[in-house]
Amino acid sequence: MTDLFEGLRLVLQTDVLIAIAASAVYGLVIGSLPGLSATMATALLVPVTFYLSPIAAVATIITASAMAIFSGDIPGCLLRIPGTPASAAYTDEAYAMTRKGQAELALGTGLWFSAIGGIAGTLSLLIMAPALAEVALNFSSFEYFWLAVLGLMCATLVARSSPVKAIASMLLGLLFSCIGMENPAGTPRFTFGMTDLLGGIEPLPALVGVFAVSQVMRALSEAEPPPLPRRRFGSIMAGQWALTKKYPKPMMRGNIVGIIIGVLPGAGADMAAWVSYALSKRFSKEPQKFGTGHPEGLVESGASNNASLASGWVPALLFGIPGDTITAIAIGVLYMKGLNPGPTLFTERASSMYALYIIFILANIIMIPLGIIMIRVAATVLRAPRASIMPIILLLCAVGAFATGNNLFAVLLVAFFGTLGYVMERNGYPVAALVLGIVMGSMVEQSFVTSLIKSDNSIMPFFDRPISAVLAAITLGALLWPVAAWLIRRMKARAPAVAGASGGHANG
Amino acid sequence: MQLSDRITGSCLVALGGVTVYGALQQPGVPGQDVGPSVFPMVIGLGLMGCGSLVALRIGHSFEAPDDVVPPEPGEVVARPPRFAEWRAFLPPLLLLFYMLAVESLGFLLTAAAISLAVSFTMGARARLALPLAVLAPLGIHAIFVRLLRVPLPDGLLTLPW
Numbered sequence: 001m002t003d004l005f006e007g008l009r010l011v012l013q014t015d016v017l018i019a020i021a022a023s024a025v026y027g028l029v030i031g032s033l034p035g036l037s038a039t040m041a042t043a044l045l046v047p048v049t050f051y052l053s054p055i056a057a058v059a060t061i062i063t064a065s066a067m068a069i070f071s072g073d074i075p076g077c078l079l080r081i082p083g084t085p086a087s088a089a090y091t092d093e094a095y096a097m098t099r100k101g102q103a104e105l106a107l108g109t110g111l112w113f114s115a116i117g118g119i120a121g122t123l124s125l126l127i128m129a130p131a132l133a134e135v136a137l138n139f140s141s142f143e144y145f146w147l148a149v150l151g152l153m154c155a156t157l158v159a160r161s162s163p164v165k166a167i168a169s170m171l172l173g174l175l176f177s178c179i180g181m182e183n184p185a186g187t188p189r190f191t192f193g194m195t196d197l198l199g200g201i202e203p204l205p206a207l208v209g210v211f212a213v214s215q216v217m218r219a220l221s222e223a224e225p226p227p228l229p230r231r232r233f234g235s236i237m238a239g240q241w242a243l244t245k246k247y248p249k250p251m252m253r254g255n256i257v258g259i260i261i262g263v264l265p266g267a268g269a270d271m272a273a274w275v276s277y278a279l280s281k282r283f284s285k286e287p288q289k290f291g292t293g294h295p296e297g298l299v300e301s302g303a304s305n306n307a308s309l310a311s312g313w314v315p316a317l318l319f320g321i322p323g324d325t326i327t328a329i330a331i332g333v334l335y336m337k338g339l340n341p342g343p344t345l346f347t348e349r350a351s352s353m354y355a356l357y358i359i360f361i362l363a364n365i366i367m368i369p370l371g372i373i374m375i376r377v378a379a380t381v382l383r384a385p386r387a388s389i390m391p392i393i394l395l396l397c398a399v400g401a402f403a404t405g406n407n408l409f410a411v412l413l414v415a416f417f418g419t420l421g422y423v424m425e426r427n428g429y430p431v432a433a434l435v436l437g438i439v440m441g442s443m444v445e446q447s448f449v450t451s452l453i454k455s456d457n458s459i460m461p462f463f464d465r466p467i468s469a470v471l472a473a474i475t476l477g478a479l480l481w482p483v484a485a486w487l488i489r490r491m492k493a494r495a496p497a498v499a500g501a502s503g504g505h506a507n508g
Numbered sequence: 509m510q511l512s513d514r515i516t517g518s519c520l521v522a523l524g525g526v527t528v529y530g531a532l533q534q535p536g537v538p539g540q541d542v543g544p545s546v547f548p549m550v551i552g553l554g555l556m557g558c559g560s561l562v563a564l565r566i567g568h569s570f571e572a573p574d575d576v577v578p579p580e581p582g583e584v585v586a587r588p589p590r591f592a593e594w595r596a597f598l599p600p601l602l603l604l605f606y607m608l609a610v611e612s613l614g615f616l617l618t619a620a621a622i623s624l625a626v627s628f629t630m631g632a633r634a635r636l637a638l639p640l641a642v643l644a645p646l647g648i649h650a651i652f653v654r655l656l657r658v659p660l661p662d663g664l665l666t667l668p669w
Contacts, residue, residue: 388632399652
């Protein structure tokens with residue numbers, strides 16, 4: 001109980017409250033601008049967090065990401081252009097509602113169920129994390145190795161892309177993490193004689209490059225989105241309670257699916273929204289209404305993407321394994337602020353953990369009034385031409401990267417990773433897998449080499465220990481799953497063909 | 509920058525080969541079999557394997573279409589700007605310019621030049637681009653230098669405050 005009060009005291013500091021308010025506005029604005037994702041908003045915030053207290057730093061990340069995921073729904077609903085990838089799954093549905101004259105209902109649904117999903121995700125974090133921490137205390141380097149590899153495999157499995165390309169992206173990320181002296185042997189690797197590379201590739205310039213610079217690059221190669229027509233909105237929250245009572249099951253299913261996908265290392269809010277929208281259509285009593293402006297899918301996937309945001313922090317806090325790209329950034333901030341992820345965080349820094357839960361709940365509550373204001377001023381914000389936003393984003397990339405170590409080499413890294421991210425995305429290589437590879441590379445290598453040294457080069461202990469064996473089985477299953485899916489698809493395709501051929505023969 | 513799977517796959521195979529070669533050059537650790545070469549070696553072999561599969565277009569059927577919402581029938585689709593593919597590479601070039609010029613020109617002038625370049629390329633009029641090129645660097649300078657104490661170089665132009 002004292003920890004809870006201490007957590008509350010930590011949150012009620014003036015600097016933390018200011019950080020929450022400022023990052024809420026920032027997240028809402030960035031999320032609502034088409035093409036600027038929640039991950040980008042978070043990556044550009046990191047240089048600012050250097051100068052904040054630990055709790056204020058974490059608060060900015062939590063608040064900005066939650067707000068950005070919600071406000072991504074606004075341009076999706078009004079312009080049919082998703083503000084963040086997490087809104088893409090149900091953009092068509094929300095826009096169809098706008099065309100039916102139900103823009104208020106669609107936006108209100110996004111807002112209300114985002115807030116509910118966010119709170120459900122926080123509750124899952126509150127319940128699951130300390131319970132799992134008990135189990136995690138028994139983990140050794142063998143389990144950590146499999147857990148890290150499983151995290152990487154999940155990122156490749158859910159990547160809506162060719163699994164081969166996703167694994168290649170992940171390996172590329174791991175390769176970048178090999179650069180420098182930060183390896184168990186302490187020898188400089190792949191530094192090409194450059195002193196700047198001795199310290200390795202910092203995740204932040206890579207993240208800023210991949211998520212922010214590549215967005216500016218894309219904006220330069222695409223046509224300007226159409227301006228938003230000015231309109232007056234009626235009550236945003238009217239009808240939300242009725243929807244909550246009408247669709248309790250889809251809402252709960254959205255929350256639960258979001259939580260599960262969030263906990264899976266590497267899978268984030270966008271995946272949660274896609275899966276939940278598909279599930280909603282599959283289990284709906286009126287699937288024929290989907291795509292015509294039916295709120296059911298919006299309820300489920302709107303709750304799901306925000307729920308996954310909070311539960312993504314479970315593996316991040318427990319093992320230092322990111323639940324999604326946003327927590328990949330958050331882990332760096334946690335380390336920097338002395339809140340090193342690990343099961344002991346829940347025993348030794350329990351008050352900080354309570355503070356984190358309180359921030360999550362607070363962020364989801366203030367999302368409702370601030371979201372309503374944002375929806376009302378959206379027409380003005382969305383009128384800002386991209387030619388006025390992109391230069392600022394590019395300058396923030398340069399200055400933010402420089403601020404990580406007062407070193408201009410970081411700016412070069414940002415340019416390199418921006419180009420790499422752009423080219424990879426254009427060719428179907430998922431960049432989230434690349435980023436997770438960079439973030440988790442040293443952990444994978446450390447646990448792999450330490451385990452091999454402990455076992456005297458035998459690989460049997462990787463499979464001997466009970467938890468290790470289970471994790472290994474799941475990982476290998478994840479690796480083989482695409483092959484199995486391909487075989488099943490092939491067999492299904494062949495069966496009707498064979499049936500058709502024999503049918504034709506009989507007729508002939 | 510759309511490249512064929514054959515090209516990207518071959519690049520991955522080549523990168524994997526270079527990685528394996530680089531790993532073989534790593535010095536061993538005396539008294540231990542597991543040295544700094546093991547992990548890059550595994551990655552290099554993995555990249556070669558994945559590269560070959562990509563080049564053979566295995567797994568291609570799993571690729572989902574872009575997240576971009578397809579146009580509705582009858583909807584006017586804005587045409588991409590001229591030289592779209594090449595314009596995309598302006599931002600990294602401007603970052604290189606920033607790296608090379610910021611020490612001598614100073615943050616304000618370099619940032620103004622970058623801002624102008626991006627706005628004009630995106631088709632902004634002078635009445636938007638010019639005030640932005642003055643205000644955006646000043647605002648960022650105020651936040652990062654005054655508030656966050658990041659030492660951005662002054663160069664040719666030192667602010668009086």
